[in-house]
């Protein structure tokens with residue numbers, strides 16, 4: 001267990017950690033302090049020996065994250081807003097580039113900066129009470145933590161335009177239909193669902209998982225030919241590590257592979 005301001009980190013099982021944004025009275029809204037805590041928490045996790053999957057969620061039963069903190073933003077100057085957006089962007093990039101999968105457990109409102117935070121995770125599991133939205137335009141601003149870019153890449157331009165320009169919320173079933181989230185379950189089952197994904201990931205080669213994550217995320221911004229060249233290079237690189245020997249030997253000897261973190 002490690003505590004940061006308005007954020008908790010807890011090891012749930014070997015290799016599986018849960019990061020909980022803990023400002024339930026403000027529906028876990030992201031202010032500068034929470035964003036800095038997220039950066040500190042992921043830097044701290046990177047120093048630990050046994051991190052194979054991270055679950056990211058919000059405290060309380062009502063919200064994952066209801067957005068960037070409107071009270072904190074209300075009086076910002078353009079310069080302060082730029083710095084705030086840059087800090088948010090840094091958090092999203094840190095999660096996206098973290099060498100271990102990060103899974104969003106969306107347990108309620110997932111709005112604005114909260115939706116952008118979930119979109120920076122590797123995939124999204126949602127409770128059937130969750131709702132998603134990018135309501136920024138009703139506040140007189142466009143999204144500022146990457147929503148116009150990641151949402152369009154994940155659900156496509158048409159759904160992104162519809163969500164962002166209307167600002168309307170969609171429920172978990174609709175989020176699943178447009179592939180904004182990967183799976184929906186009852187609220188009481190959400191953590192267990194996250195753990196089941198975490199356990200499957202944790203049983204695999206951490207090196208191969210990290211390489212595959214990097215290839216998929218970087219490939220989103222590359223043309224197919226260059227992305228495939230990068231895959232060839234990282235595929236070849238994986239043959240220089242112990243995990244490839246262990247994984248293939250275990251298969252051929254009909255035993256389970258045991259991968260240790262290098």
Ligand code: CAA
Nearest residue numbers: 025026027029066067068069070111112113135143144145
């Ligand atoms: N920022 C700051 N405080 C917030 C907040 C936010 N984004 N969302 C909720 N809160 C606070 C409320 O002010 C309230 O505080 P008080 O009890 O001190 O009054 C508390 O959380 C509970 O909220 P509500 O009373 O409003 O709860 P509700 O059940 O009636 O409504 C809600 C829930 C629909 C989520 C509503 O709170 C809401 O619409 N929140 C704002 C959602 C939003 O617009 N998010 C986008 C923010 S902008 C952004 O994110 C920019 C960006 O991309 C970087």
